[in-house]
Amino acid sequence: MRKIIHVRTVFFGLLCILPAMSIPCLAGPDYSTAYGYYLKGELDKSAGEYLRLAQAYPRDIQPLLDAAVIYKSLGRSSTAIELFEKALKTDPYNPDISVESGWIKFHEADYQGALSDFSNALRINPLHERALLGIGSVYSHLGKRHESLEYLEKYRKIRPGFAGADYIIAWNYVNFKMYKEAEGRLIEALRKDPFFIEARLPLAGIYVREHKFNEAWNQYYRILDYAPGHPFASEMVKMLEGKLTKQPEEIRPPFKITRPPEPGISNAVSFLGKSINLRVGIGANMAGSQGINKTLKIRSFHGFILAGKLTGKIYADAEPDETWSINFENNKLVLKDAKQAVYGRFTGPILLRPKQTKTGSTLWNNFGDGKIAAERHSTGSIVFERIKNSKNPYFANSDREFRGIIELYPVHGKGIGIVNIIDLETYLLGVVPSEMISGWPLEALKAQSVIARTQAVMRRALEKHKKEGYHICDSQHCQVYKGVSWETPSTNRSVIDTQSEILTFRGKIASPFYHSSCGGYIQASSDAAGWGSVSYLDGHPDKLGAPLQPQDSPWKFHLWITGTPASNCNYPGVASSAHFRWLRIIKHKDIEYRINREYNVGPIKAIIPLRRGISGNVNSILIKGVKKSVTVTKEHLIRNIMGFASVKSTLFEIEINKFKNGNIRNYWIYGGGWGHGIGLCQSGAAGLAGKYWKKYKEILDFYFPGTKLRKMKYVRKN
Ligand SMILES: [Zn+2]
Numbered sequence: 090m091r092k093i094i095h096v097r098t099v100f101f102g103l104l105c106i107l108p109a110m111s112i113p114c115l116a117g118p119d120y121s122t123a124y125g126y127y128l129k130g131e132l133d134k135s136a137g138e139y140l141r142l143a144q145a146y147p148r149d150i151q152p153l154l155d156a157a158v159i160y161k162s163l164g165r166s167s168t169a170i171e172l173f174e175k176a177l178k179t180d181p182y183n184p185d186i187s188v189e190s191g192w193i194k195f196h197e198a199d200y201q202g203a204l205s206d207f208s209n210a211l212r213i214n215p216l217h218e219r220a221l222l223g224i225g226s227v228y229s230h231l232g233k234r235h236e237s238l239e240y241l242e243k244y245r246k247i248r249p250g251f252a253g254a255d256y257i258i259a260w261n262y263v264n265f266k267m268y269k270e271a272e273g274r275l276i277e278a279l280r281k282d283p284f285f286i287e288a289r290l291p292l293a294g295i296y297v298r299e300h301k302f303n304e305a306w307n308q309y310y311r312i313l314d315y316a317p318g319h320p321f322a323s324e325m326v327k328m329l330e331g332k333l334t335k336q337p338e339e340i341r342p343p344f345k346i347t348r349p350p351e352p353g354i355s356n357a358v359s360f361l362g363k364s365i366n367l368r369v370g371i372g373a374n375m376a377g378s379q380g381i382n383k384t385l386k387i388r389s390f391h392g393f394i395l396a397g398k399l400t401g402k403i404y405a406d407a408e409p410d411e412t413w414s415i416n417f418e419n420n421k422l423v424l425k426d427a428k429q430a431v432y433g434r435f436t437g438p439i440l441l442r443p444k445q446t447k448t449g450s451t452l453w454n455n456f457g458d459g460k461i462a463a464e465r466h467s468t469g470s471i472v473f474e475r476i477k478n479s480k481n482p483y484f485a486n487s488d489r490e491f492r493g494i495i496e497l498y499p500v501h502g503k504g505i506g507i508v509n510i511i512d513l514e515t516y517l518l519g520v521v522p523s524e525m526i527s528g529w530p531l532e533a534l535k536a537q538s539v540i541a542r543t544q545a546v547m548r549r550a551l552e553k554h555k556k557e558g559y560h561i562c563d564s565q566h567c568q569v570y571k572g573v574s575w576e577t578p579s580t581n582r583s584v585i586d587t588q589s590e591i592l593t594f595r596g597k598i599a600s601p602f603y604h605s606s607c608g609g610y611i612q613a614s615s616d617a618a619g620w621g622s623v624s625y626l627d628g629h630p631d632k633l634g635a636p637l638q639p640q641d642s643p644w645k646f647h648l649w650i651t652g653t654p655a656s657n658c659n660y661p662g663v664a665s666s667a668h669f670r671w672l673r674i675i676k677h678k679d680i681e682y683r684i685n686r687e688y689n690v691g692p693i694k695a696i697i698p699l700r701r702g703i704s705g706n707v708n709s710i711l712i713k714g715v716k717k718s719v720t721v722t723k724e725h726l727i728r729n730i731m732g733f734a735s736v737k738s739t740l741f742e743i744e745i746n747k748f749k750n751g752n753i754r755n756y757w758i759y760g761g762g763w764g765h766g767i768g769l770c771q772s773g774a775a776g777l778a779g780k781y782w783k784k785y786k787e788i789l790d791f792y793f794p795g796t797k798l799r800k801m802k803y804v805r806k807n
C-alpha cells in the first residue's frame with residue numbers, strides 16, 4: 090500500500106461495469122496520489138490534488154476536509170475555513186467539521202466566530218471533546234470565567250488520564266489569577282506525567298508567589314534535571330538558595346542504600362546459568378561517555394577485596410560496611426581506607442570484588458591468570474556512595490549498587506573510569522526494571538528481557554564503546570542499567586524464564602529496537618532518517634487484527650492524533666495515558682530561543698511539518714525564519730526544537746495560535762507516544778499481555794514479524 094498507485098480515477102467507473110472480471114469495484118475517488126504527495130511533504134501539490142478530486146466527486150466531502158487540514162498546516166487559515174464551510178453545506182450535522190473550523194478561528198483570535206462554531210457542534214453532540222475544550226478556551230479569552238471553567242472541567246472528566254487537560258485548566262486558572270486552584274491542577278498533571286516539564290515552570294512560579302521557596306527551588310531544580318542549563322531555571326535556583334528554610338538535602342533527599350538486597354532478590358542469580366562476561370560503562374551520559382569522577386566512595390555489606398588487575402595481587406581487604414575512598418590525583422588512583430589513611434597509589438586498573446556470604450572466594454584466585462569471571466552465586470554487591478557536588482550528576486544525588494566486579498582505572502587528564510564486569514544474565518536483572526515498569530504483566534517483561542539480552546549481545550559484538558574500554562554503557566545511549574537496587578522479583582523472574590534467548594533474523598542477531606509508546610502506529614524504520622530499511626521493522630497499526638494499511642488521509646490522521654483511538658498501547662490504568670496522547674502549549678519565545686540556539690534563523694514566521702511516515706511521524710519539518718529557513722530531518726533534533734525540554738515523539742500536529750495583530754502567541758502541539766516508535770512498543774506489549782493474554786513469543790512476533798527466538802550457547806574464551 091505504500092507504493093503510490095497512479096490509477097486515473099476516471100477509470101473506476103468502467104471497472105465497476107465489469108464485475109465478471111473480478112476486479113474490485115471501487116466506488117469513489119482514489120486518494121493515493123494526493124496522499125502520496127502529503128506523505129512526501131509536497132503539501133501544495135497534495136492539497137491541489139485533493140481539490141481536483143473534490144471537484145470530480147462533488148458529493149464526497151473527504152477531499153475537501155483533507156485539503157483543509159493541509160491548508161491549515163500551511164498557515165492558510167482562510168482557505169481552510171472556506172473548505173470546511175463548503176463541506177458543512179453537504180454534511181451540516183457533522184460536529185467534527187464545525188469544531189475544526191472553530192479551532193482555526195480560535196487560533197486566529199476570531200473568538201466570536203469560534204464560539205459560534207463550537208456552539209453548533211455542541212448542539213449536535215453535547216459531549217464532543219474538542220468542542221468542550223474549544224469553547225472553554227474561547228470563554229477564557231472572552232473573560233467569562235464561570236463558563237470557561239465549567240466546559241473545561243467537563244472536558245477533563247471525559248479524558249481523565251490526559252495530563253494536557255489539567256494543564257489547560259491550570260493555564261486558565263492562572264489567567265483568572267486563581268493560583269491556588271492552578272497549583273492543584275499542575276500537581277495533578279505532574280502526577281499523571283512526571284516528565285511534563287512545561288507544567289513545572291508555572292508551578293514553580295506559583296510557589297514563589299506563595300513564598301513556598303523550598304518547593305519552588307525543588308521544581309526549578311527538577312526542570313534543570315531534564316533541561317540542563319535552562320537559563321531562567323538556573324537563575325531561579327541561585328536566587329532561591331538564599332531563601333531556603335531547609336537544607337537542600339532535606340528538600341531533595343538523596344537516594345541512600347542502607348541494606349543489602351532482600352534474600353529473594355539476591356538469590357535470583359542462583360537460578361541463572363553461566364553466560365558471557367559483559368563490561369558495562371557506569372555513569373554514562375546520553376552520548377554514552379562517562380562523566381568526570383574525581384572521587385569515589387565505596388563500601389560493601391559483606392566487605393570487599395581490592396586487587397591489581399594485571400598483577401592479580403591483593404592490596405586491600407575491607408571489612409563489611411567500611412567506607413573507603415578513591416581519589417584521582419596526578420593521573421593516579423589514590424586509595425584511602427576507612428580512617429582516611431592513604432593505603433596505596435595505582436597507575437593501572439584495579440578490581441573490587443564483594444566478599445562472599447556463602448560460597449567462599451574460589452573465584453578470586455582466577456584473577457592472576459586473567460580469568461575475570463563474575464561469581465555465579467555471588468550475593469554480594471559493591472555500593473558507590475553518593476558524592477555531594479560530584480561533577481558527574483550520576484553520583485551527585487544517589488547511592489549506586491552493583492553485583493559482579495568493579496574495575497576502576499585512571500583516565501589520563503580526566504578522572505576515574507568505572508566498569509562493571511558482570512555476567513550477561515546477571516546484568517539483565519538490573520536492566521529490565523530500569524527499562525520497563527516491574528508491575529506490568531509478566532509476558533511483557535519477558536519480551537523486554539529477550540530484547541534487552543539481544544541488545545546487549547548486539548552491542549557487545551558491534552564494539553561501539555571499544556575505545557572507552559567497555560562493551561555497553563548504562564545510559565539510554567545503549568540501554569539503561571541501574572544495578573541491583575532496582576531489581577524486583579517479577580523482573581528477575583522474566584530474566585530467569587527467558588534465559589539465553591535472543592531474537593534473530595535469518596540466523597543473525599536482530600536489531601531489537603523498542604520505545605515506550607508508539608501512540609497507536611508503529612513507525613517503519615525506512616521512514617525515519619538514518620534508520621535504513623529493515624523488513625521486520627516495518628510500519629503497522631499497533632492494534633491486534635487491524636489491516637496493514639497507512640492512515641491514508643490527513644483529515645483522519647488529525648482526528649486520530651487529537652482523539653483517543655483504540656490501540657494495544659492505549660491501556661489506561663497500566664500504561665500511562667499521558668504518554669499515549671499529550672498536548673504541549675509552548676510559548677513562541679521559548680521555541681524561538683531553542684531554535685535560534687541551534688539554527689540562527691532569526692524571528693520565526695512559521696513551522697510546518699513536511700514529510701511524514703505512514704505512521705504519521707514527522708520526519709522533516711520546515712522552520713521559516715526572517716533570516717533564513719531550515720529543514721530539520723533527524724528524529725532527536727525535531728523533538729529537541731519543538732519542546733521546552735524535548736517533546737516525547739515526532740508523532741504530532743502543530744496548531745499556531747496568534748494574537749489579534751497576527752503575531753504568534755504560542756504553539757499547540759497535539760502528540761502521541763513516547764520515543765521513536767520503531768520496533769517494539771513497550772506499552773503495546775503490556776496491552777497484548779494484559780488485555781489479550783498474549784505470550785512473549787507472540788508479542789515479539791507481532792512487533793518483529795519474521796524473526797525467530799534462539800537460545801544462545803554460551804562459550805567462554807579461555
Ligand atoms: Zn552506549
Ligand SMILES: [Zn+2]
Pocket residue numbers: 606607608609610631656657658770772773
Ligand atoms: Zn504502541
